[in-house]
Amino acid sequence: MPLVMPAPEPEIMSQRHLIVERLSKILPSANLxxxxxxxxxxxxxxxxxxxxxxxxxxxxxxxxxxxxxxxLAADMNVKVVPxxxxxxxxxxxxxxxxxxxxxxxxFDKILEIDYENRxxxxxxxxxxxxxxxxxxxxGFYYAPDPSSQIACSIGGNVAENxxxxxxxxxxxxxxxxxxxxxVLIGGEIVRLGGSxxxxxxxxxxxxxxxxxxxxxxxxxxxxxxxxxPSIARCLLLGFSSVSEGAxxxxxxxxxxxxxxxMEMMDRKTIHAVERFQSCGYPLDAESVVIxxxxxxxxxxxYLVGVVRRxxxxxxxxxxxxxxxxxxxxxxxxGRKNAFPAVNSIAPDxxxxxxxxxRSRLADVLESMNELANRYDLSVxxxxxxxxxxxxxxxLYDASKPGDIERAENLGFDILRLxxxxxxxxTGEHGVGVEKRDLMxxxxxQSDLDQQMRVKxxxxxxxxxxxxxxxxxxxxxxxxxMMHVSSSGSRFSDxxxx
Amino acid sequence: xEISHDTIDIRDPSEAIDAIKTAASLNxxxxxEGAGTKQQLGRYRHASQTLSLKRYAGVTLYExxxxxxxxxxxxxxxxxxxxxxxxxxxxxxxxINYNYLLGVNEDLCTIGGVIAVNASGPRRIKTGAAxxxxxxxxxxxxxxxxxxxxxxVMKNVTGFDLSKLxxxxxxxxxxxxxxxxxxxxxxxxxxxxxxxxxxEHSGLVQLRRASASPYDVSAYAMIPAGMMQSxxxxxxxxxxxxxxxxxxxxxxxxxxxxxxxxxxFETLASGxxxxxxxxxxxxxxIAKYSGQIWxxxxxPSAGFEIVQLLKGFDLPLQGYFYDWAGGLIxxxxxxxxxxxxxxxxxxxxxxxxxxxxIRAGREVRSAIDVFHPQxxxxxxxxxxxxxxxxxxxxxxxxxxxxxF
Numbered sequence: 001m002p003l004v005m006p007a008p009e010p011e012i013m014s015q016r017h018l019i020v021e022r023l024s025k026i027l028p029s030a031n032l033x034x035x036x037x038x039x040x041x042x043x044x045x046x047x048x049x050x051x052x053x054x055x056x057x058x059x060x061x062x063x064x065x066x067x068x069x070x071x072l073a074a075d076m077n078v079k080v081v082p083x084x085x086x087x088x089x090x091x092x093x094x095x096x097x098x099x100x101x102x103x104x105x106x107f108d109k110i111l112e113i114d115y116e117n118r119x120x121x122x123x124x125x126x127x128x129x130x131x132x133x134x135x136x137x138x139g140f141y142y143a144p145d146p147s148s149q150i151a152c153s154i155g156g157n158v159a160e161n162x163x164x165x166x167x168x169x170x171x172x173x174x175x176x177x178x179x180x181x182x183v184l185i186g187g188e189i190v191r192l193g194g195s196x197x198x199x200x201x202x203x204x205x206x207x208x209x210x211x212x213x214x215x216x217x218x219x220x221x222x223x224x225x226x227x228x229p230s231i232a233r234c235l236l237l238g239f240s241s242v243s244e245g246a247x248x249x250x251x252x253x254x255x256x257x258x259x260x261x262m263e264m265m266d267r268k269t270i271h272a273v274e275r276f277q278s279c280g281y282p283l284d285a286e287s288v289v290i291x292x293x294x295x296x297x298x299x300x301x302y303l304v305g306v307v308r309r310x311x312x313x314x315x316x317x318x319x320x321x322x323x324x325x326x327x328x329x330x331x332x333x334g335r336k337n338a339f340p341a342v343n344s345i346a347p348d349x350x351x352x353x354x355x356x357x358r359s360r361l362a363d364v365l366e367s368m369n370e371l372a373n374r375y376d377l378s379v380x381x382x383x384x385x386x387x388x389x390x391x392x393x394x395l396y397d398a399s400k401p402g403d404i405e406r407a408e409n410l411g412f413d414i415l416r417l418x419x420x421x422x423x424x425x426t427g428e429h430g431v432g433v434e435k436r437d438l439m440x441x442x443x444x445q446s447d448l449d450q451q452m453r454v455k456x457x458x459x460x461x462x463x464x465x466x467x468x469x470x471x472x473x474x475x476x477x478x479x480x481m482m483h484v485s486s487s488g489s490r491f492s493d494x495x496x497x
Numbered sequence: 498x499e500i501s502h503d504t505i506d507i508r509d510p511s512e513a514i515d516a517i518k519t520a521a522s523l524n525x526x527x528x529x530e531g532a533g534t535k536q537q538l539g540r541y542r543h544a545s546q547t548l549s550l551k552r553y554a555g556v557t558l559y560e561x562x563x564x565x566x567x568x569x570x571x572x573x574x575x576x577x578x579x580x581x582x583x584x585x586x587x588x589x590x591x592x593i594n595y596n597y598l599l600g601v602n603e604d605l606c607t608i609g610g611v612i613a614v615n616a617s618g619p620r621r622i623k624t625g626a627a628x629x630x631x632x633x634x635x636x637x638x639x640x641x642x643x644x645x646x647x648x649x650v651m652k653n654v655t656g657f658d659l660s661k662l663x664x665x666x667x668x669x670x671x672x673x674x675x676x677x678x679x680x681x682x683x684x685x686x687x688x689x690x691x692x693x694x695x696x697e698h699s700g701l702v703q704l705r706r707a708s709a710s711p712y713d714v715s716a717y718a719m720i721p722a723g724m725m726q727s728x729x730x731x732x733x734x735x736x737x738x739x740x741x742x743x744x745x746x747x748x749x750x751x752x753x754x755x756x757x758x759x760x761x762f763e764t765l766a767s768g769x770x771x772x773x774x775x776x777x778x779x780x781x782x783i784a785k786y787s788g789q790i791w792x793x794x795x796x797p798s799a800g801f802e803i804v805q806l807l808k809g810f811d812l813p814l815q816g817y818f819y820d821w822a823g824g825l826i827x828x829x830x831x832x833x834x835x836x837x838x839x840x841x842x843x844x845x846x847x848x849x850x851x852x853x854x855i856r857a858g859r860e861v862r863s864a865i866d867v868f869h870p871q872x873x874x875x876x877x878x879x880x881x882x883x884x885x886x887x888x889x890x891x892x893x894x895x896x897x898x899x900x901f
């Protein structure tokens with residue numbers, strides 16, 4: 001199923017010089033990337049399978065510049081694709097050949113640290129990790145920790161509703177932000193929320209989070225910061241089958257324990273990790289589960305005991321328990337290295353992101369292996385076990401003809417499998433372009449129409465990040481959302497794909 | 498109940514679809530309710546008919562080990578809580594019950610209503626609001642179409658998060674038929690640390706200090722003297738929850754951390770702690786006053802100053818107290834035709850936040866904005882969102898904003 005993007009509009013392409021000229025009146029030359037070689041650096045994000053050369057890259061630094069760019073885009077009917085640090089795994093910020101790529105990386109200031117209200121106001125280009133670092137000395141941190149946290153920006157985190165390994169206990173981005181400042185497609189500024197908890201009648205803050213840049217340009221984020229737990233300890237447990245590991249995970253939660261993190265890996269990943277950089281994972285296990293418990297020392301010590309006993313009860317063949325910070329980090333090292341480790345056993349891998357009801361894990365893994373055999377490919381699995389978010393890594397070799405297509409088709413089948421057991425296409429990576437054409441597997445046409453009408457409420461011309469999330473691009477007029485004059489539609493040229 | 502017209506019991510979503518389509522074709526507006534316990538919330542509005550979901554009830558899925566539960570909108574919260582209780586689980590957002598404030602029967606309150614008003618209690622500051630626990634829903638929009646969003650898994654970024662929009666939309670976007678919620682383990686035990694003999698201001702300062710400590714406090718309230726039955730002085734209260742061994746240890750640590758505050762300390766053990774927070778959750782300290790009730794959501798550090806501003810305006814306050822470490826103010830005030838709206842909003846606007854009128858007669862709720870007014874671009878956007886779900890303004894016309 002090759003990806004089809006909206007065909008570049010010839011009239012926009014032909015006016016490129018004019019668009020660039022008008023942009024150069026808004027932005028200093030250092031903030032405008034026009035040259036083709038330099039633009040190449042922006043032709044994809046971390047989803048590298050598909051690329052497109054952006055029309056021009058604009059890197060505004062002030063809200064006024066963002067407003068002026070949006071006004072220019074409205075005036076010339078140009079599409080706009082917002083981009084944070086470009087770490088999206090689903091192509092959320094993949095450029096359009098006839099669109100302005102609006103890079104927000106220069107919005108990189110921490111505006112205010114408000115310890116009293118336990119929040120911070122930051123610009124969207126601030127890196128996720130930099131937020132925690134800024135308040136670390138006072139014992140605070142920002143909870144969502146996507147694996148790209150060194151590089152990814154908070155604006156992108158909001159757009160994708162980024163998760164991480166600590167979501168089950170501490171929530172996703174949406175549960176950890178209090179406010180947003182957004183520039184709408186028409187250039188108006190709206191402020192949503194603030195440093196208070198419950199706000200707008202319609203929760204637009206919640207809606208904007210995870211909207212993948214289709215609704216507005218985020219220019220400021222107010223995040224909640226939390227006091228770091230006094231201590232964290234880790235257990236690593238090996239099991240002789242995947243289902244035993246899964247039952248153990250359920251038993252922890254049934255016991256009323258919500259661990260700070262609970263991760264699972266299958267045999268293939270365990271072996272890849274041990275070969276990459278040994279950290280003592282049991283090679284005889286079919287699955288390993290890492291459980292991290294955090295909080296007050298006395299509570300953590302007590303819960304470590306409870307979890308250890310549950311492990312024994314559920315047949316753990318190996319149990320390791322950290323007694324120091326060094327040991328804790330060592331137990332995590334294999335999990336943190338899982339992706340590069342898998343890369344060392346196969347030239348390429350495709351990382352999927354389905355979420356499933358955890359009770360279906362063993363069945364899903366079995367069916368997944370059958371599917372992989374059918375495609376003559378293999379799959380390694382890393383799993384945020386606590387919250388049911390599965391990351392099957394499909395191993396392939398891009399240099400072999402047909403391998404990319406087979407890997408992609410296997411990926412689609414795996415996601416269909418996730419949906420068929422009550423799961424969804426994406427737990428944390430976003431739909432983007434990658435899973436766009438599978439939306440119909442989850443949603444009915446009226447579900448999708450409802451979402452598209454919401455999109456139209458923000459962006460009636462469909463100029464903000466088109467081609468992402470929705471499999472079919474409709475004109476808002478079709479939903480009765482826009483008055484179309486008798487002289488004909490402005491959007492008669494919008495392609496269907 | 499303040500709407501005098503037909504109420505239709507919906508027994509199946511298809512009946513709601515028919516009713517909505519019919520109303521749309523006649524340019525009529527429909528009110529939506531579960532058991533009707535929240536009819537007095539929001540602007541007063543006229544509707545041709547009320548669709549009641551109370552007969553569309555029942556838990557349809559509950560997997561305790563997956564922390565997930567689905568229920569039809571008319572299922573009572575009481576039934577859900579009893580079911581969860583049997584598995585040592587609960588709705589962590591502690592839905593407020595309006596029985597004390599509005600004189601309604603709490604036994605009837607439905608889960609659909611809780612979601613429609615985003616009802617959350619003291620633990621909101623730690624574990625989030627109702628909106629943070631809604632994993633997915635089915636609803637009928639104003640076009641009479643069945644729409645769903647989200648799902649039953651904990652982590653899901655597949656498509657727009659319409660669950661957030663629906664939660665707290667007071668039925669104005671769609672008629673919710675089914676909800677799926679994240680349920681959480683109930684803490685093994687709890688204790689409350691009371692700080693007495695502090696001024697209102699320093700009580701609030703201590704709450705914020707506690708909120709910056711690592712002792713994982715789950716609720717923070719400050720009740721001025723005279724608001725809680727027997728109390729002649731201000732009460733500052735902090736709740737600690739978890740396994741027994743941890744609760745004991747953290748309470749002890751918190752006590753020594755706050756020792757320099759000059760407070761006299763008192764500890765409420767599990768039973769009295771939970772009945773204390775039930776009173777806070779349901780706004781009992783001010784429910785007894787006869788006046789109008791406002792609910793102010795502000796930055797915790799602004800709570801005290803806003804109350805001072807209101808006192809400076811010489812407003813006839815009957816009573817008030819703070820939850821969420823000062824970030825939530827419940828206010829009872831002598832009734833007037835405008836509920837003192839302009840001065841209350843002015844005080845809130847100075848510091849940032851929102852004021853919602855919770856209790857007032859229907860004339861007042863027809864005349865003034867019940868929800869905080871929005872600036873023009875946001876107000877226009879809200880209207881467009883309403884129309885994205887309900888272009889003909891069939892559902893709860895006028896309940897949130899006069900214009901739609």
